[in-house]
Amino acid sequence: MTRRLTDAEVRYVFAHLGRMVEADNPIETLIDWPRTAGTLRKDCRVRGVPVLFSDAPDMPEPFDVVGGRVVVAHDLVKSAFFLLSAYQEWASGSADEWGRFPYEESIQKELGIEHIAVVNHYFMWMTEALLRQCRINGIRCQVKSPLGGPSLHLSHDVDTARYFTLRKSLFRCAQTLGLRRCDTSRRRMARAAAVSLLRMAGLRNDPDPYWSFDFIQDNEAFLGFKSEWFFLPDDGGPFPPDYDLTTDAEIRSVIDQLSSRGNTISLHAPINCNTSAIYANWLKVLQDVCPSLSRHVRQHFLAISAPRSFRAMQEAGLSADFSFGFSRHEGFRNSYCMPFRPFDHDSQSMLDIEVVPLAMMDVSCLVHRHMCYDDIFLAAGEMLDEVRLFGGVFSLLWHNSTFDEVYHPGVTKFYEDLHLFFSQYQLRQFTLQR
Numbered sequence: 001m002t003r004r005l006t007d008a009e010v011r012y013v014f015a016h017l018g019r020m021v022e023a024d025n026p027i028e029t030l031i032d033w034p035r036t037a038g039t040l041r042k043d044c045r046v047r048g049v050p051v052l053f054s055d056a057p058d059m060p061e062p063f064d065v066v067g068g069r070v071v072v073a074h075d076l077v078k079s080a081f082f083l084l085s086a087y088q089e090w091a092s093g094s095a096d097e098w099g100r101f102p103y104e105e106s107i108q109k110e111l112g113i114e115h116i117a118v119v120n121h122y123f124m125w126m127t128e129a130l131l132r133q134c135r136i137n138g139i140r141c142q143v144k145s146p147l148g149g150p151s152l153h154l155s156h157d158v159d160t161a162r163y164f165t166l167r168k169s170l171f172r173c174a175q176t177l178g179l180r181r182c183d184t185s186r187r188r189m190a191r192a193a194a195v196s197l198l199r200m201a202g203l204r205n206d207p208d209p210y211w212s213f214d215f216i217q218d219n220e221a222f223l224g225f226k227s228e229w230f231f232l233p234d235d236g237g238p239f240p241p242d243y244d245l246t247t248d249a250e251i252r253s254v255i256d257q258l259s260s261r262g263n264t265i266s267l268h269a270p271i272n273c274n275t276s277a278i279y280a281n282w283l284k285v286l287q288d289v290c291p292s293l294s295r296h297v298r299q300h301f302l303a304i305s306a307p308r309s310f311r312a313m314q315e316a317g318l319s320a321d322f323s324f325g326f327s328r329h330e331g332f333r334n335s336y337c338m339p340f341r342p343f344d345h346d347s348q349s350m351l352d353i354e355v356v357p358l359a360m361m362d363v364s365c366l367v368h369r370h371m372c373y374d375d376i377f378l379a380a381g382e383m384l385d386e387v388r389l390f391g392g393v394f395s396l397l398w399h400n401s402t403f404d405e406v407y408h409p410g411v412t413k414f415y416e417d418l419h420l421f422f423s424q425y426q427l428r429q430f431t432l433q434r
Helices: 007-017 076-084 087-092 107-111 118-137 166-176 186-200 213-223 249-260 276-289 308-315 362-368 373-390 411-423
Strands: 021-023 063-066 069-072 141-143 151-158 228-231 264-269 296-299 393-397
Touching (some): 069 118, 228 249, 228 296, 264 276
Parallel strands (some): 228 264, 264 296
Antiparallel strands (some): 021 141, 063 069
16 A cells, blocks of 8 residues: 555544544544555554554654644554555455455464454554643543443354254264364264264254254353344355254244344345345345344355445445454454444445454364364453453354364363353443444
8 A cells, every 4th residue: 555545544544533532623633643655564563563554663652742742653544544444355355265355365464463453552542642632732532432341242153053964964974984074083973973873863862062052042141141143044055054944943933032032133144145135135034034133244154355245235234244354263354343334445435334343253263273272262362351451342253053072072161161251351241333
């Protein structure tokens, strides 16, 4: 990005900063904010945090007071815009087989900042500068808390609801024989395949580890939390669910029960959702099942492309997206731990849909990264420290189907311990403000 920001891009940054601080005068006019045409830097750090654009990389502080006026040393506005607007994704055009921007190509990976809410640090410094400037000039200026304090958003994607199906049983047999990839020992898989076949034949009565709806709610109730459940109505891709929302009475009953207990029911958009018409169609399918359906969405496989997907969601009448996280790594995808509105780089405008960044997903940690439970606690703790510092939101996705002890020994106990871990941070129930 070898240019100065446009006026529209500058307004985008200050629109988000304005959620956190307000003054009697427009905050963008109170200070002479640097606007550099320089290229992205990787050698500039302020208070240990990378500043991506600066003409004064040796300045150790974000600002100074010179002659009774605050002088900002670095282009914090451009640095914030680059990360907050997902400029790297739009400019690079990189995508994997599902259309997702790869973590491996991100500036977050390159600089090792995936657990740091860098944009929030920029906004904190800008707020400090504004408070100092206003105090010097006798102008009223106050800090706001958009979420009312650090918050926790618990959510669950229901891609499949049943463990003991013929298709899954045969697949386990193929894994045992080495015909399909197996991420656990053949001995454990052979036992799982045998249990599946005997259960299918009615010779065993093992509980279904995927039918975990009550278990999940009971754990959340311990914290005093409700959660958001994203139901997949149908998948046009190669992995169809083992139920049909329009005909499966048990699933419809589960949705009613979840809703009656105060949980939010939302759309888990299938892979084929790439236009506003398709989003609207699937929204109606789920709305027929659950009249109290929210206008929220999470894309299956997190297969979201910024800003194209957000445009289609907005046009379909959706109000919020919960997909924006790295699919193969935990962390803040745009280095921000607050809800935000995406920027349409083509039209140079801010879109009217709220995005809640996804910080951690079970599949990323357990399947793609093969993290041990202690490392998951460590990664979550680093991000929760950022959330607590800035009054942001930690959004966790945990599938109802991630309780298979064959693949993940000890996962049930770990999930219970994870809620105890959250309780130490005194988080409030996340509520999206529109």
